[in-house]
Amino acid sequence: MKDNRLDFYKDFSITLFHWYSHNQRDLPWRHTQDPYKVWLSEIILQQTRVDQGMPYYYNFIESYPTVSSLANAHLDDVYKLWEGLGYYSRARNLHKAAKIVVEQFNGVFPNSYNGLITLPGIGDYTASAISSFCFNEVRPVLDGNVFRVISRLFGIKEPINKPASRKIFKDILNELIDKHSPASFNQAIMEFGAVHCKPKQPKCDECIFQEKCFAFSMNKQSDYPVKVKPKKSITRFFNYLIVGEGDDIWIKKRSNSGIWSNLHEFPLIEGQDIFNTELIDETVKIIKVSKATKHILSHQNIYAKFYRVKDVDASFLEGCIKVKKSSLPDYAMHRLMTRFLEEEQSFM
DNA sequence: AATACGGGGGA
DNA sequence: TCCCCAGTATT
Structure with missing residues (x-):
């Protein structure tokens, strides 16, 4: 044969x-x-x-x-x-x-x-x-x-x-x-x-x-070709805190594993099955909140909100670095971040 | 053997 | 929405 x-x-x-x-x-x-x-x-x-x-x-x-x-x-x-x-x-x-x-x-x-x-x-x-x-x-x-x-x-x-x-x-x-x-x-x-x-x-x-x-x-x-169905994506909720006075802004490098490893982003509080609005309400002073945006990866659907805040507890900035806003383009970031920076200048 | 890992284009 | 793209590393 x-x-x-x-x-x-x-x-x-x-x-x-x-x-x-x-x-x-x-x-x-x-x-x-x-x-x-x-x-x-x-x-x-x-x-x-x-x-x-x-x-x-x-x-x-x-x-x-x-x-x-x-x-x-x-x-x-x-x-x-x-x-x-x-x-x-x-x-x-x-x-x-x-x-x-x-x-x-x-x-x-x-x-x-x-x-x-x-x-x-x-x-x-x-x-x-x-x-x-x-x-x-x-x-x-x-x-x-x-x-x-x-x-x-x-x-x-x-x-x-x-x-x-x-x-x-x-x-x-x-x-x-x-x-x-x-x-x-x-x-x-x-x-x-x-x-x-x-x-x-x-x-x-x-x-x-x-x-x-x-x-x-x-x-x-x-x-043809035959393909087995991929597993369904999980859903996650990301709350990004935009922190910094004047020309300063705080960002953080993601860990060496998982999605977007070693890329930079704003300090992140991940929600469990919904956005952590309560936690954030109680902890920081919110100046402005973005609408929820959906970001799709192969295995994850990520809903993200960006919060312009002040009076942030230092514990939230653990592991973060303070940089100049003008130097943000020097740091490698994932698409969710770069898209936000492109489209939501009013938060900065 | 199954799963994680991005982002965008096309139907 | 869903599928696909000059796949690889990890579990």
Whole structure:
């Protein structure tokens, strides 16, 4: 069964490369085999759309042209450049990996999958991408695009977000990948998934694989890929205290774990199942209160209120730092904070 | 094996 | 609303 299936697809790469040569986007990281730049692009693009990550890629290349310059940077500056992109552990691991490359590998990136995957922030996908793109190692990439393409072509119903399903896809890809052009194969199959075999409204009516695609032959494209429902999000209530006299303002760096780790924000009092209005009423003098705003994360729905207050008990400022309002832009913050600062100047 | 971890775009 | 995005680390 498996052999027949793969025989049927033995000219897959030729067809794919033909499509790729006519349809590929011009992306900056495709013009280089410098592992530093490829690595940077791959970390930025983890769970991130190309359009969203592109400006960050340019900013990082400009601020840190080499792995040494990144390794020598202050972590807080790296966070600042990452601000707004999300999944902030990527910024921490980016910096950590750069230091390892410089201090342990003499500034030279590992030139193999097995070496690359030892670096923090580099998992199976990223190690496969870098080792194939830069060193022509035969390592198939398996990202969201590839999952979708393979599941439709072969009619695979194993949920793509279950770890156990990975082997099924990897086995197929290891047969399918062009052993002579692993870099082009990986680029092409991801690009095909991104711009042609899209999640919604795939271009099946003009598809090079019409004859071969299981999903198309059954007219069941929308049934693939199969995915198990994610767990429901939890709800939290954040009360932010805006404290400070004159040009001074108090902020705090979040802990090294949990959401928004190591990013800055106003002193926070989290409510239990509702906003802590009573507690705040009794404890501080409220000058002004914002409306509740909803901020959505993958696993949490956060309702936030901002309170301009005075006469705050010192215990609320435990671990906080006093900074000038004008220097707030120097501190890396999460989107909930930057959005508030953009839109609610009247509180400052 | 399951869960945590952002933010934004598109239907 | 819901789904998805060039996934990884932790539990």
